[in-house]
Amino acid sequence: MIKTIIRKEFLATLRDGRLLTLGVALLVLFAGFFLASAYELQQLRAEKHSVGTTAKEQWNTQSVKNPHAAAHYGIYVFKQDTPVAALDPGLRPYIGQALWLEPHKRNLTRFSPAADQVLAGRFGQATTSFVLTALLPLLIVALTFNSISQERESGTLRMLHSLGVDAGQLLFGKLLGLMTAFSVVLAPALLLAAVILLGNFAFTLDDVLRLLALLVLLNLYYGIFAALAISASASFNTSRTTLFCLLGFWLASVFIAPRLGVVGAEILAPNPSASEFWREIKEDIDHGLEHDGDHEERAKAFEAQVLAQYGVSRKEDLPVGFVSLNRQYNDAYSVKVHALHFDALRDNFVRQQHLSHLGSWLGPSLALRSLSMTLAGMDLAHQRHFEDAAEEYRHYFINLTEDWDRERSRGTERKATGAEADWRSVADFSYQAPDIGFALRTAKLDFLVLLLWLGLSIGLLRISARRLVP
Amino acid sequence: MNTAIPVLAAQNLVVEYRQHRAVDNLNLQIPQGCVYALLGGNGAGKSTTISTFLTFNRPSSGQVLIEGESPHTNAELVRAKLAYLPENVALYDVMSGLENLTYFCTLANIRLSSDQAHDLLLDSGLQADAHQKRVAAYSKGMRQKVGLAIASAKQAKAMLLDEPTSGLDPSAANDFAQRIRAAADRGMAVLMATHDLFNAKQVADRIGIMKNGRLLEEFDAHTVQHDELEQKYLAHARGLA
Numbered sequence: 001m002i003k004t005i006i007r008k009e010f011l012a013t014l015r016d017g018r019l020l021t022l023g024v025a026l027l028v029l030f031a032g033f034f035l036a037s038a039y040e041l042q043q044l045r046a047e048k049h050s051v052g053t054t055a056k057e058q059w060n061t062q063s064v065k066n067p068h069a070a071a072h073y074g075i076y077v078f079k080q081d082t083p084v085a086a087l088d089p090g091l092r093p094y095i096g097q098a099l100w101l102e103p104h105k106r107n108l109t110r111f112s113p114a115a116d117q118v119l120a121g122r123f124g125q126a127t128t129s130f131v132l133t134a135l136l137p138l139l140i141v142a143l144t145f146n147s148i149s150q151e152r153e154s155g156t157l158r159m160l161h162s163l164g165v166d167a168g169q170l171l172f173g174k175l176l177g178l179m180t181a182f183s184v185v186l187a188p189a190l191l192l193a194a195v196i197l198l199g200n201f202a203f204t205l206d207d208v209l210r211l212l213a214l215l216v217l218l219n220l221y222y223g224i225f226a227a228l229a230i231s232a233s234a235s236f237n238t239s240r241t242t243l244f245c246l247l248g249f250w251l252a253s254v255f256i257a258p259r260l261g262v263v264g265a266e267i268l269a270p271n272p273s274a275s276e277f278w279r280e281i282k283e284d285i286d287h288g289l290e291h292d293g294d295h296e297e298r299a300k301a302f303e304a305q306v307l308a309q310y311g312v313s314r315k316e317d318l319p320v321g322f323v324s325l326n327r328q329y330n331d332a333y334s335v336k337v338h339a340l341h342f343d344a345l346r347d348n349f350v351r352q353q354h355l356s357h358l359g360s361w362l363g364p365s366l367a368l369r370s371l372s373m374t375l376a377g378m379d380l381a382h383q384r385h386f387e388d389a390a391e392e393y394r395h396y397f398i399n400l401t402e403d404w405d406r407e408r409s410r411g412t413e414r415k416a417t418g419a420e421a422d423w424r425s426v427a428d429f430s431y432q433a434p435d436i437g438f439a440l441r442t443a444k445l446d447f448l449v450l451l452l453w454l455g456l457s458i459g460l461l462r463i464s465a466r467r468l469v470p
Numbered sequence: 471m472n473t474a475i476p477v478l479a480a481q482n483l484v485v486e487y488r489q490h491r492a493v494d495n496l497n498l499q500i501p502q503g504c505v506y507a508l509l510g511g512n513g514a515g516k517s518t519t520i521s522t523f524l525t526f527n528r529p530s531s532g533q534v535l536i537e538g539e540s541p542h543t544n545a546e547l548v549r550a551k552l553a554y555l556p557e558n559v560a561l562y563d564v565m566s567g568l569e570n571l572t573y574f575c576t577l578a579n580i581r582l583s584s585d586q587a588h589d590l591l592l593d594s595g596l597q598a599d600a601h602q603k604r605v606a607a608y609s610k611g612m613r614q615k616v617g618l619a620i621a622s623a624k625q626a627k628a629m630l631l632d633e634p635t636s637g638l639d640p641s642a643a644n645d646f647a648q649r650i651r652a653a654a655d656r657g658m659a660v661l662m663a664t665h666d667l668f669n670a671k672q673v674a675d676r677i678g679i680m681k682n683g684r685l686l687e688e689f690d691a692h693t694v695q696h697d698e699l700e701q702k703y704l705a706h707a708r709g710l711a
Binding site for chain 1: 524525526545546548549550552553554556558559560561562564565569573574576577578579624
């Protein structure tokens with residue numbers, strides 16, 4: 001019986017003029033946004049590659065100079081976005097796109113697109129993900145708000161009841177039929193996206209898996225909206241009441257829940273201000289972490305240790321460059337302090353992200369958006385993975401220059417030099433982005449929230465079926 | 471006419487909505503092959519009686535029976551033994567008459583071949599060139615014919631008609647009455663709610679007049695004269711009887 005209902009709903013929905021009109025409008029809208037997103041991503045990737053190559057070439061072609069002075073020239077590194085980011089740029093507009101690597105100090109990323117946006121950008125982000133996560137649920141509401149109430153109003157529900165049709169099968173048949181028809185309408189848009197992506201970006205297996213996972217999760221998300229809309233349609237007496245309630249839910253889920261969640265998270269787990277953050281790092285370096293002593297005490301202890309290690313009584317008699325040795329020691333301490341503060345800050349970001357789900361009781365959109373940006377590799381966790389890799393690279397090239405400085409000088413002299421061959425021997429930053437397993441582990445809570453909403457919507461559908469009055 | 475076990479029966483049936491008694495102690499029996507017309511104005515309780523047989527509502531007391539069994543304890547009875555035609559036969563506008571017939575029959579576990587479906591529609595009076603047209607373009611009479619085809623396909627023991635000729639032109643109403651009569655002659659029990667005296671006299675075997683939920687009087691449709699029926703009906707309607 002349910003197959004017959006699915007087939008009928010599928011055909012009836014496809015023949016319904018609303019779906020065709022909305023489907024065409026959706027295709028145009030999606031195509032426009034997606035082309036803009038894909039073009040933006042392509043430009044950004046090209047710019048990052050170009051600037052990265054230029055910056056490294058400038059590093060390579062430095063003149064003969066002290067290795068530490070060369071290190072101060074610094075290297076810019078960039079996170080290459082995955083092709084999936086064309087569907088969801090995630091946090092990209094708000095996160096800096098370049099990371100400046102230099103001695104002594106660990107930097108935050110800089111140059112966020114939001115800071116450079118043109119006037120139009122201030123009226124809201126028109127992205128593909130907005131179409132997928134905000135507008136498509138609205139399309140589903142428009143298609144389903146009268147799925148049962150219309151049958152009640154026209155009398156077909158009585159006909160079906162008189163034929164002994166099981167209400168549960170009717171409601172679930174409607175859900176599956178509608179989702180099938182919806183997928184058919186969505187298919188051209190997705191096909192278009194696939195053609196554009198495959199034509200413009202090189203895909204890895206991981207990218208494909210991420211896209212497929214995103215597609216499955218989006219379908220679950222749309223299924224939640226459809227199931228809730230059918231339940232509401234079965235429960236309320238009129239189509240008009242159902243439509244008002246569903247529009248309210250859509251607004252709450254798509255617009256209010258994320259803002260409420262973010263406000264709640266900021267209140268419960270506030271971030272330090274930028275000045276406070278850097279001041280605390282400086283204080284910890286100057287005064288030392290617990291039991292480490294202040295900068296002066298640590299410097300004296302280190303000098304004594306080095307003199308004892310080389311069996312000399314004066315720094316001037318050391319067989320290696322003390323200035324470099326001392327700098328490496330100080331930098332190592334600085335790295336330790338920076339790591340503590342950076343990790344604490346980023347742990348707080350994670351806490352905030354979890355707390356933001358306080359808004360998820362209003363709807364599943366918050367969880368889906370979070371999952372979407374994680375699968376696109378455009379969330380905080382992927383950013384952190386990149387920053388950690390960049391920090392490791394910073395240690396590598398700073399230590400390399402310090403090694404040259406130390407080994408090419410004696411005592412307290414500052415005569416060590418390096419040349420282009422040295423600078424060129426510094427390996428390029430080669431970042432390996434984490435795989436889909438990392439993304440799925442990161443998004444466990446989001447996935448759980450989405451599943452809870454799915455369970456709730458199916459449960460409501462069952463209750464509506466039991467209470468369905470023809 | 472087999473009168474041993476009535477196909478449809480109401481026994482001391484009372485149906486109440488909140489404080490309102492829509493059906494008040496109704497007793498009637500409709501055997502196989504009998505067309506029973508319930509006459510009455512709006513709010514007389516005719517449609518509520520039909521709805522109770524279909525389990526759209528529950529009796530407050532008393533019971534309805536289909537071949538001696540209550541549909542409220544055995545819901546399968548409704549699906550297996552009843553066919554229902556409301557005033558406006560509810561069909562899906564985006565589907566053709568043929569698709570509607572096939573859909574409703576499949577849901578009732580009746581598998582029809584394409585030829586069988588076409589034959590049923592033709593037997594119900596729907597012309598062949600309308601079979602594939604969307605129902606949105608159908609007249610009320612054409613919809614009734616699809617409804618009749620569904621009822622025929624079900625091979626139901628009883629048919630419940632709620633104001634079936636309301637809004638039909640005289641020719642269509644006459645055509646419809648003949649088809650109902652033919653169905654009854656094939657053994658189907660028919661309960662018809664109507665306020666169309668002419669139609670009731672034309673097609674029914676028995677006629678009952680209802681007012682305020684009560685069955686006030688019953689007639690043998692074959693012996694009562696049209697004038698007499700009309701006078702009785704108006705007298706009851708005006709509260710003079």
